[in-house]
Each structure stands twice: as C-alpha cells, then as structure tokens.
Amino acid sequence: MSYLVLARKSRPQNFAQVVGQQHIVRTLQNALLRSRVPHALIFSGVRGTGKTTLARIMAKALNCESGQPPEPCCSCRSCKEIAAGSSVDLHEIDGASNRGIQEIRELKENIRFMPVMSRFKIIIIDEVHMLTTEAFNALLKTLEEPPSHVYFMFATTELHKVPVTILSRCQRYELKRVGSKELAAHFARLAESEGITMEPAALNMVVRAAGGSVRDGLSLLDQLFSYCGEQVAAADAAEVLGMVGGDVIAGTAKALLAHDLAAALERLETVTRSGMDLKRFINELLAWFRSLVVCAVSKDPAQLLDLPADELALLQETAASHSAQSLFLLFTLLMDSLEKAAWSSRPRFAVEMAFIRAVQAEDVVPVTELLGRLDSILAGTPLPQAAEPMPLYEKKKTVIAESKPPEPAPARPTVELPSAPPMPEEPPHLAEQHQPAPKAAAGGRDIRKDWPDFIKSVKKPWIASALSKAASANLENGKLILSYHDSAECSTLKIKEQFAELTALASDFFQESLRVVFDEPRACGLPTESGGGADAVRKERQALANDPLVLMAAEIFNGQVSDIRIGAQYRKPLAAAEEAADESDEA
Ligand SMILES: [Zn+2]
Secondary structure, three states, X not given: OOOOOHHHHOOOOOHHHOOOOHHHHHHHXXXXXXXXXXXXXXXXXXXXXXXXXXXXXXXXXXXXOOOOOOOOOOOOHHHHHHHHOOOOOEEEEEOOOOOOHHHHHHHHHHHOOOOOOOOOEEEEEEOHHHOXXXXXXXXXXXXXXXXXXXXXXXXXXXXHHOOHHHHOOOEEEEOOOOOHHHHHHHHHHHHHHOOOEEOHHHHHHHXXXXXXXXXXXXXXXXXXXXXXXXXXXXXXXXXXXXOOOHHHHHHHHHHHHOOOHHHHHHHHHXXXXXXXXXXXXXXXXXXXXXXXXXXXXXXXXXXXOXXXXXXXXXXXXXXXXXXXXXXXXXXXXXXXXXXXXXXXXXXXXXHHHHXXXXXXXXXXXXXXXXXXHHHHHHHOOOOOOOOOOOOOOOOOOEEEEEOOOOOOOOOOOXXXXXXXXXXXXXXXXXXXXXXXXXXXXXXXXXXXOOHHHHHHHOOOHHHHHHHHOOOEEEEEOOEEEEEOOOHHHHOHHHOHHHHHHXXXXXXXXXXXXXXXXXXXXXXXXXXXOOOOOHHHHHHHHHHHHHOHHHHHHHHHOOOEEEEXXXXXXXXXXXXXXXXXHHHHHHO
C-alpha cells in the first residue's frame, strides 16, 4: 500500500482550504467575481507557503465549468483534470530545469493555438527567476500583448531576480509566512483527521521548526507520524526534530538574566545531549531575547510577536522583572557573540563564551533612578521600596548617563565639592566641568527660601529674568551654582559686565565672597566651533561623561559609566529598543 504524504494529501483544492494568505485570496476572488483577472500574475514568497497551490486554484477557478465564480467547484471535468494533473490546457513548467530560450519558443508556439477543452490556456512557471535572460526577453514580447485566451501564473522564491521589465507586466502577490496560530490549528486538524493525538508541546515544536512554511511543517509531521504512531509525545518530537522544548530556551534565558552561569551551562548540556543543532538553538535563544525586549517596550506585544498565548505570558512575566535597558543590552551582547558562535568551528565553546560574557554583564540602572537614591541617602530618608529590591552595594551597577529631563527638577541636594584649586578668572563657567569626583558629601547652604528675594533685589530686568529661569541655585564653598536646562537661558549672564555685576550683587546679598558658576546640560556654554552636528553630540557626551553628578553617582554606587545616551527619547526612563539601536549605531 502506498503512503500518500501529507503535503500531497492535504493540498488545498479551493480558496477556502488555503492556510493563511487571506489578503491574497480575497484579492484573487474579487478579481474573479469582477472578471478582471490580469493575464499575468506572479506569486512570491518563501518555500512552502502556497504559491503554486494558489496558481492551480486560480487555474481551476478560471476554467471551472459549473462553479460559482469566486470558488472552483472541484467536481466538474476541468477541475478534476487540473487536480489530477492531466488537463491538456494547463501547462506547468519548472523554470529551474526548462530555463532556456528553446523552451520559451516552444511555449510561445503552443499558446498561439486556442485551448483544446477549456476556456483558457493556463501557463504556470515555477521558480521563474531561474529563466535565462534570453528566455525572459522572449517571454517579454508575449507578456506585452498576451493573447486573450492565455493566463500566465509565475511563482518565485526570489522576486528580486526577476527582471523589472517582466515584473512591471505582472500583478504581484507576495505570500507571507503563515502565522503560528494558523499553522498550529492546521496541523492539529490534520493530526486529528489521521487519528493521531499530539501533545501540545510537540505541536508547538513542529510549528516552531516549520518557520512559517506549511510544506516544511507537513514533512516534519510525516516524519513524526511514522516514528511515533498514534501518540506523539513532546519527548519523541524533540528527538525526531532534533529540537528542545520551549522550556529549555526559556530556562536558558532566565538563567542568563539571573547571572546564573551554572544553570545556563546545564541547559546548554541538555541541548547538546538532545542532538539539537546548535545553530538552531542560538536562533531560538536570540528570538526569545528579542521577544523579551519587545514585551518590555511594547504595550501590545501580541501584535508584534507571533507566539502561542502561554509562551507570550511567560515572556511578559520575565520581561516585567527586568529593566528594558538590561534586556536590550543583553540582547545586543548575545546577538554579537552568538552570531559568531553560529559560524564557529567549535560552536559549543563559542556559546559558552557568549554565556560567560552575558552573565558578567551588569544590570543597567538609569542614572535618574540612581540620583533619586542619592537624594534619599543624602536627605537621610529611607529609600523608597522598589518593586524589585535592588542591592545597593553588593553588586556593581552599570550607569547610563541620560540628558537631564526637560521639566524643571526639584533642587538637588547641595553637595560639597572638594576644595578646588584656585581657578583662573576668565572662564568661570568652564571650570566646573572637569572636576574630579567628589569624595565627601555634606550639605551646603540652602538658599531656596532666599532666592526669590535675591531676584527681586536685582534691578537690571535682563539679569533678573535670566536668574528666574534657573532650574536650581545652590551655595557651596564660596560658589553660587546656577543650574540651567538650556544654555541659552543663561547666556546673558556670561557676558563680562553682567557676570561681574551678578557676582557683586550675589556677594552683597548673601554676605559672602562668591564666585558664580553655571551648571548646564550642554557642553558648558562653549561656543560650538564647528557649528554642531556630530561634534556637538560628541561634546555633549563628553560633558555628560565628566558631569560631576554622574561621576559621583557612579562612585557612590560602585559602578561605571557603560553607555551615554542623549536625545529626546532618553529623557524618558524607558525608550523603545529600536530607537536605542539607532542611537547606538550613531555612536
Ligand atoms: Zn469546476
């Protein structure tokens, strides 16, 4: 008894049976209903998504003798002949083996004659991109003015290899990879019709391995069914498909996120023992991390991730307990080292190295959060309890310096800087930027209450106006430190005369010999010599890296500055990962 493979047995015979590709089915059916089917169609997409299947269904629908226009009847003579592959008016040509000009000449000769039995002659050329240039040229003339009794249907996995002159004469249909849910439902139906029960985990594995291709999935099911008989267990599926269960991938990711190298290596051992291709494991692990990042930054990850509900729930749970920055950094790190592993002659060693690097990567804490903690420490108040308790001193932290938020921040606690060496008088606002990190922290004089009175006492309106725009003002060690979010707001004050006047006024008012110092987000008020662009960005980064606050935060929390991100999107604590990628490319 001959066994008919599933791919043959389950091939869709009409539009209703097509798995996925709803958008294309609808367009084709509309064209049929309105009798506006173009005489040349080209179906493109990855293998096993139904290109030639759709072409054959179209052929049936065009030549059907009794069916309703948008759907072939599958029971008339024409439909039956097409299904059996015996229709004299349907020519199926494999472009890979009949690629020369001679074949196309013969074809052209053939289509000069009217169809024998049906309304139309249908020419299906599979893998049309394989035709030679001469063959394409010969075909082109026919496509320019196709005879009204002929329809051409082309299929290709490599649309970019088809000459534009041909493409411009065809209506194009791009088939998508079939979604996991549709594949799972389709495979489950097939298993049921074969009288086979499959464990859900086994079904999920087939769907994952199919990668959006119905045909690939079907041939895997064939293997499984003949190996397992009537019961397909997850363990059998893992063995036959050379895969590991989704739980191993999720477990590896969890171990890496928890900096647990031993657990991650154990999972790798499981993978190696199961005989799973390491390259596939790497791909699945990367895909898992990508999904984690998407879960962390997207409000509706289900839209972006084509995954079963239970996997999605697990991803969201994991993503919720890590910062988006941590996930993103780990993802890029693994991406780098695992890509190399995939091509290495000792992939296992390379994966192990990648894991070691990954567990050594430190958690990322945005500097705004660190500053919040710093505020609490300096104010002597207990730290607010974070959702996930973060060890303050046990672990090294990676600090991301961010641009200061645009909205006015509350006045920072005043921190006493180490007594600075005598500063040259000319550029007072430059001096502050390259201070060494302060060692001791103590309170300065709180002038918040006096500040409005001081502004009132200033008679010159432009000085008063510029002073009122300061985000904060602090007195410490004989310095009046004025913080601005925007350098433009204090530029008036830096003009020599105004500066001298302001210094005198402040010294009089606060009864102390003072030096005025500006604290700005931009590169310390330097006129931009090159006029901005990359240079300005570099300066801003430099200024941020040397910002005493950042250095202090890093020192207090025993961390290091790993990354500086500037730009509007980083003023919010969580930015989209894609944007972050752009940003780091720029750097
Ligand atoms: Zn029919």
